[in-house]
Amino acid sequence: MLRHGKAERSVQELYRDDPERGDALAFGRRGALKGAALAAMGAVVGGAIPFGGRMPEGLLPAIFARPAAAQGGAPQLLRMDGKAALILQGERPLNAETPEHLLDEPVTSYANFFIRNNGLVPDAAADPRAWKLVIDGEVNNRLELTVGEIESRFPLVTLQLQMECGGNGRSFFAPQARGNQWGNGAISNGAWTGVRLRDLLAAAGPKDGARFTGHFGADPHLSGDPNRQSISRGMRLAKALDEDTLVAVRLNGQPIPQLHGAPLRLLVPGWPGSLSQKWLTRITLLNEPHRGQGMGGTSYRMPLRPIVPGSDDNGASFADMESMPVRAILSSLAHGTRLPAGTRSVDLRGAAWAGDLSVRAVDVSVDFGQSWTAMEVSAPANRHAWQRWTGRAALPSDGYFEIWYRATDSNGRMQPFQAANWNPQGYGANPISRAAILVG
Ligand SMILES: Nc1nc2c(c(=O)[nH]1)N[C@H]1C(S)=C(S)[C@@H](COP(=O)(O)O)O[C@H]1N2
Numbered sequence: 001m002l003r004h005g006k007a008e009r010s011v012q013e014l015y016r017d018d019p020e021r022g023d024a025l026a027f028g029r030r031g032a033l034k035g036a037a038l039a040a041m042g043a044v045v046g047g048a049i050p051f052g053g054r055m056p057e058g059l060l061p062a063i064f065a066r067p068a069a070a071q072g073g074a075p076q077l078l079r080m081d082g083k084a085a086l087i088l089q090g091e092r093p094l095n096a097e098t099p100e101h102l103l104d105e106p107v108t109s110y111a112n113f114f115i116r117n118n119g120l121v122p123d124a125a126a127d128p129r130a131w132k133l134v135i136d137g138e139v140n141n142r143l144e145l146t147v148g149e150i151e152s153r154f155p156l157v158t159l160q161l162q163m164e165c166g167g168n169g170r171s172f173f174a175p176q177a178r179g180n181q182w183g184n185g186a187i188s189n190g191a192w193t194g195v196r197l198r199d200l201l202a203a204a205g206p207k208d209g210a211r212f213t214g215h216f217g218a219d220p221h222l223s224g225d226p227n228r229q230s231i232s233r234g235m236r237l238a239k240a241l242d243e244d245t246l247v248a249v250r251l252n253g254q255p256i257p258q259l260h261g262a263p264l265r266l267l268v269p270g271w272p273g274s275l276s277q278k279w280l281t282r283i284t285l286l287n288e289p290h291r292g293q294g295m296g297g298t299s300y301r302m303p304l305r306p307i308v309p310g311s312d313d314n315g316a317s318f319a320d321m322e323s324m325p326v327r328a329i330l331s332s333l334a335h336g337t338r339l340p341a342g343t344r345s346v347d348l349r350g351a352a353w354a355g356d357l358s359v360r361a362v363d364v365s366v367d368f369g370q371s372w373t374a375m376e377v378s379a380p381a382n383r384h385a386w387q388r389w390t391g392r393a394a395l396p397s398d399g400y401f402e403i404w405y406r407a408t409d410s411n412g413r414m415q416p417f418q419a420a421n422w423n424p425q426g427y428g429a430n431p432i433s434r435a436a437i438l439v440g
Pocket residue numbers: 113114115116117118119164165166188216217218219230231259260261272273274275276277278279
């Protein structure tokens with residue numbers, strides 16, 4: 001891991017307090033890093049910068065822009081039986097992010113599964129098979145089914161499904177948006193077993209006017225007030241009828257862990273994770289959009305036309321966030337890794353996904369975006385599973401490098417250089433990612 005002394009931290013502080021002076025100090029007056037400025041920046045990052053001449057003006061080196069595990073002010077880590085050292089985002093409610101390099105498994109294990117709660121984690125049910133799901137509202141037959149009945153009456157399928165928090169990438173917004181400051185790690189790709197929601201809905205018989213769903217779970221509100229909901233979201237009926245939208249009973253072949261919604265949860269892959277209701281108790285069909293907690297205003301909604309970053313907006317003209325944007329992660333090495341002197345190539349590996357779409361390409365640059373190399377991208381295990389990518393980058397010498405990685409979706413949309421379409425609650429930030437490494 002890179003080490004940071006006092007002088008180095010002060011550059012970071014300088015950038016935060018006075019970016020222009022930070023630039024002047026690190027980069028010289030103008031243009032790309034040259035001569036003395038390059039040497040000065042090299043001293044700051046802990047090694048020569050072989051591609052420093054291509055470093056764009058004003059670019060804060062990744063080692064300062066993103067906290068590395070060994071860096072001063074390191075994040076607090078989760079300590080919990082069965083869970084890896086996830087990055088703790090908050091204890092009440094309990095939220096924890098998976099560092100990218102722990103997402104190296106094709107199927108995300110319980111240990112590495114990120115945690116996102118809006119309320120309290122309920123106590124485990126005494127008899128999980130007797131847990132009841134109600135399906136009501138605009139249906140011809142109101143259903144009340146136990147988990148046991150759901151499993152025995154409807155066909156079970158197992159699918160790898162990506163589930164990504166709508167706020168994944170929020171920390172990349174400037175100015176800072178409200179909420180957990182996720183990096184890229186509020187994503188999982190579990191193997192879920194369950195029944196298709198559309199099979200349950202067919203049994204309930206949607207009425208002609210049914211257009212939307214509303215979802216309810218058993219987790220108490222943080223205040224303990226039984227009349228308040230932690231979260232209760234809903235979606236267009238079309239997504240509920242997608243063959244990959246599941247009412248799940250197992251994760252990775254085991255009963256769903258309590259933290260992740262036991263004994264029954266909804267899985268709405270490719271759309272904001274908040275739709276994937278944990279501790280699921282009820283799904284109601286509606287003529288109009290659901291009005292639960294987390295609906296309307298600026299919640300899980302995005303501006304249709306860009307607003308001034310940092311400005312107030314009540315979200316009245318925003319639209320619900322649906323399919324999540326394209327994103328790649330790098331899992332074969334951690335941001336901030338130090339490699340032995342003489343290392344001349346690195347194996348790269350990761351995952352990429354694009355909501356309801358697929359990923360067409362993942363490209364990597366080690367020369368600050370001057371040239372890009374296409375990685376090998378595998379087909380998804382099934383629709384709505386993430387895709388794994390592999391490749392290799394050549395390094396010309398020892399020194400400080402940044403691995404830039406970006407994905408392109410099946411419609412040709414690529415991750416942008418900067419988080420765009422700023423919104424008050426910080427959804428949809430998917431800029432190109434940068435991992436710093438030091439060779440020697
Ligand atoms: N009942 C309930 N379901 C919920 C939530 C919650 O707070 N309560 N959080 C949602 C959000 S915002 C996300 S991103 C995912 C996170 O699922 P996980 O904790 O299993 O990773 O669950 C969703 N389902």
